[in-house]
């Protein structure tokens with residue numbers, strides 16, 4: 110049986126079942142050294158330092174609110190901050206954290222594809238791993254159109270996404286296990302809608318039960334759909350490692366063959 114035959118197509122069901130383990134794996138060092146550094150320092154702070162101060166911000170596919178809480182720390186005076194996720198287990202964890210350590214964040218359980226156009230649109234929408242759950246061209250269009258409809262004119266979308274521009278040796282490469290994950294697909298080539306299976310590893314020899322699937326769409330499909338939905342600009346942002354940390358060289362392989370890439374799009 111091929112690896113992809115084991116999959117469930119239901120992303121909500123998967124995240125409802127792996128929510129607690131997923132939260133544990135957010136502690137992996139590459140999250141702060143590479144993912145967070147690229148997203149916050151190279152993308153958000155570089156572009157939104159002023160507007161972020163009193164912006165309305167929506168964090169799509171917020172999961173347990175890991176980055177939503179960090180957004181509040183980054184922009185303490187943002188006028189409204191909301192996290193949205195399709196998984197009720199993820200949102201339950203996020204709401205519990207909000208009760209324990211209030212940060213003035215609203216959390217909503219909903220499918221980002223089904224949101225009606227907002228009457229009070231957002232200045233900034235963030236999404237750390239969201240568009241890569243589109244299994245079809247239509248799904249991806251609905252997600253991107255949903256973002257567009259929730260943004261104010263002049264608003265911006267910032268995302269970290271499955272690296273659909275990855276070289277082929279960025280897949281099925283055991284090297285990634287030292288960063289706590291293995292990323293694989295089966296078949297001879299990547300086609301639109303193809304599942305990319307992630308297995309998280311406790312250490313390089315020990316896979317966890319935390320398994321989920323992202324879905325591939327060609328980079329040109331992303332670029333075309335952002336344009337078609339009305340965005341005025343679209344940019345890919347390659348990840349970098351924070352140069353100020355002690356062990357920068359440990360992340361060299363990840364930065365050379367990253368599983369993740371940034372997206373900035375302006376309405």
Ligand SMILES: C[S@@+](CC[C@H](N)C(=O)[O-])C[C@H]1O[C@@H](n2cnc3c(N)ncnc32)[C@H](O)[C@@H]1O
Pocket residue numbers: 120121124135169170171172173174175176193194195196199219220221222236237238239242
């Ligand atoms: C890899 S997790 C990322 C969570 C969080 N952004 C983070 O980085 O910690 C992906 C999240 O996307 C959510 N998700 C997937 N499809 C979604 C959809 N259509 N609408 C809203 N959330 C969705 C999943 O439930 C899951 O919590």
